[in-house]
Amino acid sequence: MKIYDIEGFPNPLRVRIALAEKGAMDKVEFIPIDVMGGEHRSNAFTAKNPDATVPLLELDDGTCIAQCNAITEYIDGVFDGPSLTGTTPKERACIAMMNLRAENGLMNAVGAYFHHATPGLGADLETWQCAEWGNKQKEVANTTMAYFNSVLENNEFLAGDSFSIADITAFAGLVFADFAKVDIPESLSNLQAWRAKVAVRPSIVG
Amino acid sequence: MKIYDIEGFPNPLRVRIALAEKGAMDKVEFIPIDVMGGEHRSNAFTAKNPDATVPLLELDDGTCIAQCNAITEYIDGVFDGPSLTGTTPKERACIAMMNLRAENGLMNAVGAYFHHATPGLGADLETWQCAEWGNKQKEVANTTMAYFNSVLENNEFLAGDSFSIADITAFAGLVFADFAKVDIPESLSNLQAWRAKVAVRPSIVG
Numbered sequence: 579m580k581i582y583d584i585e586g587f588p589n590p591l592r593v594r595i596a597l598a599e600k601g602a603m604d605k606v607e608f609i610p611i612d613v614m615g616g617e618h619r620s621n622a623f624t625a626k627n628p629d630a631t632v633p634l635l636e637l638d639d640g641t642c643i644a645q646c647n648a649i650t651e652y653i654d655g656v657f658d659g660p661s662l663t664g665t666t667p668k669e670r671a672c673i674a675m676m677n678l679r680a681e682n683g684l685m686n687a688v689g690a691y692f693h694h695a696t697p698g699l700g701a702d703l704e705t706w707q708c709a710e711w712g713n714k715q716k717e718v719a720n721t722t723m724a725y726f727n728s729v730l731e732n733n734e735f736l737a738g739d740s741f742s743i744a745d746i747t748a749f750a751g752l753v754f755a756d757f758a759k760v761d762i763p764e765s766l767s768n769l770q771a772w773r774a775k776v777a778v779r780p781s782i783v784g
Numbered sequence: 785m786k787i788y789d790i791e792g793f794p795n796p797l798r799v800r801i802a803l804a805e806k807g808a809m810d811k812v813e814f815i816p817i818d819v820m821g822g823e824h825r826s827n828a829f830t831a832k833n834p835d836a837t838v839p840l841l842e843l844d845d846g847t848c849i850a851q852c853n854a855i856t857e858y859i860d861g862v863f864d865g866p867s868l869t870g871t872t873p874k875e876r877a878c879i880a881m882m883n884l885r886a887e888n889g890l891m892n893a894v895g896a897y898f899h900h901a902t903p904g905l906g907a908d909l910e911t912w913q914c915a916e917w918g919n920k921q922k923e924v925a926n927t928t929m930a931y932f933n934s935v936l937e938n939n940e941f942l943a944g945d946s947f948s949i950a951d952i953t954a955f956a957g958l959v960f961a962d963f964a965k966v967d968i969p970e971s972l973s974n975l976q977a978w979r980a981k982v983a984v985r986p987s988i989v990g
Contacts, residue, residue: 710917
């Protein structure tokens with residue numbers, strides 16, 4: 579299978595962490611996409627992924643899977659190792675809920691701030707911006723950080739006692755927050771401690 | 785188990801269709817939330833669901849599951865009947881991808897238009913609006929409709945040959961589009977035919 583992505587970007591990071599958690603980084607051929615040059619919006623790429631986003635997973639039969647959550651669902655299902663998406667219906671539901679909160683409230687909120695209320699990836703790529711929306715989403719990201727801090731008062735990880743896709747999404751969201759200069763308050767000590775713990779996982783330090 | 789919701793609203797509809805598809809409507813106690821009166825933002829409700837959204841699933845052990853996708857994951861796992869979220873990793877990934885496209889590109893896009901670029905639920909509830917964003921999201925919804933029309937050229941349902949959560953999300957998104965007066969072009973004949981077929985499923989006609 580192939581993954582089209584660009585190293586160092588926040589959404590590609592999510593799938594790379596998931597693959598590393600499953601010990602499967604060497605099972606995938608990575609194909610770099612020149613996002614800064616707009617390759618993700620080319621006809622050749624949008625024929626595979628109409629979302630015009632990376633990462634994109636292409637299976638050996640030609641099936642293309644876009645969206646980090648969908649790609650991680652596949653990775654989690656086909657490779658061995660601890661489950662990232664849960665096994666019982668209750669686990670799966672709790673992880674899905676927290677992952678959505680991490681995606682919408684942190685990753686995508688930081689992304690909206692970055693792409694709409696800052697120069698983002700530059701004028702050639704940021705063809706439509708709405709600064710008012712972007713700035714509001716920065717507030718959403720800060721609210722989500724405070725909420726996660728409260729969750730981590732009692733939980734070791736965001737969806738309970740086990741590391742999951744929700745932790746991956748939130749961790750990548752904080753990496754993006756650093757890059758976009760969205761402050762992560764020092765006062766959120768549970769979040770800071772969780773981040774430090776996740777940052778030293780073998781899937782992340784490599 | 786209990787579901788806190790309000791009948792007739794688009795996101796509650798998604799979970800009610802999922803329950804009906806699994807033949808499980810009578811396994812759940814529905815508790816009405818006075819959304820128009822702001823009950824979903826009360827301290828009592830946000831203690832259960834910090835997202836301040838309906839529907840919310842509360843299990844008998846007190847666990848609260850918010851977010852339609854997470855609730856449907858639970859429903860699909862615990863009740864019999866055809867799977868709504870897929871069984872193989874490839875099926876699960878394809879369904880998750882199409883469901884995300886339906887959620888972000890249609891349901892949430894229509895919602896953003898309705899809540900930001902129209903009077904929405906009224907001044908008491910729409911405390912922050914960004915019309916520029918809302919109007920752009922209406923364009924996103926129209927683009928997604930055209931994309932789904934192309935998908936349905938070759939597929940019986942959005943994620944292949946079987947009805948899935950992606951169809952539920954998109955169907956509810958079109959119901960919301962009608963309500964919000966976001967046109968569904970007659971020229972999108974595959975989408976119209978799919979909609980007519982889904983509309984007569986027993987889970988929807990009741």
